[in-house]
Amino acid sequence: MQIIVDLGFAQEIVDWTSAFLSDRTVRLKFNRHISDPFSSEVGTPQGSPISPVLSVLYTHALLRITQEIKWMSLNMYIDDGAILACGETWVEVESSLKEAYSSCARWLHRSGLKVEPDKTEVMYFRKRLEKVDPPGKITLPQHPQLTFYEVKATFRLRYLGFFIDHKLRWDLHMSTMCNRARASIKALQLLGNSIHGLDFAQ
Numbered sequence: 280m281q282i283i284v285d286l287g288f289a290q291e292i293v294d295w296t297s298a299f300l301s302d303r304t305v306r307l308k309f310n311r312h313i314s315d316p317f318s319s320e321v322g323t324p325q326g327s328p329i330s331p332v333l334s335v336l337y338t339h340a341l342l343r344i345t346q347e348i349k350w351m352s353l354n355m356y357i358d359d360g361a362i363l364a365c366g367e368t369w370v371e372v373e374s375s376l377k378e379a380y381s382s383c384a385r386w387l388h389r390s391g392l393k394v395e396p397d398k399t400e401v402m403y404f405r406k407r408l409e410k411v412d413p414p415g416k417i418t419l420p421q422h423p424q425l426t427f428y429e430v431k432a433t434f435r436l437r438y439l440g441f442f443i444d445h446k447l448r449w450d451l452h453m454s455t456m457c458n459r460a461r462a463s464i465k466a467l468q469l470l471g472n473s474i475h476g477l478d479f480a481q
């Protein structure tokens with residue numbers, strides 16, 4: 280709420296947001312059974328159209344902090360973030376990555392959030408004629424424990440539903456999406472046959 284006030288939003292929006300985030304209750308439904316209401320004081324409702332907007336407002340300061348780091352950008356969608364860094368050498372790339380990661384981790388810690396090391400991945404992209412191999416891993420600080428952990432470089436990763444490889448080829452993404460489509464078609468075929476069920480047009 281303080282962030283929204285500090286950003287200068289109209290009082291009507293401040294009041295509405297306060298009401299939206301206050302005194303919320305949740306009921307869970309399993310088949311025909313519905314639980315009693317219970318208080319929900321943390322987070323925003325899953326699937327609510329206002330949740331992504333509030334997330335952007337909450338993390339906007341993090342995006343501004345990382346703008347000051349050379350050859351680096353931060354992209355975020357809700358709680359998924361990607362740090363992109365470039366440089367003339369792998370040492371420069373690694374240095375920018377570590378500086379950006381440290382800035383993000385410190386800000387998240389101060390804001391009551393944290394990075395999940397198990398979900399952290401690193402991928403290096405190289406120029407076509409680059410002769411020096413990229414590092415096989417990167418060592419990142421773990422806040423606030425003042426310890427470090429290693430992340431091995433990967434050749435493939437998934438980000439926001441896209442499957443990306445280290446050579447920026449889309450074969451993996453296309454084959455994955457085609458396999459999903461084929462699985463859906465097979466599932467639909469089970470719903471209809473020549474005797475009963477959905478006809479071909481449906």
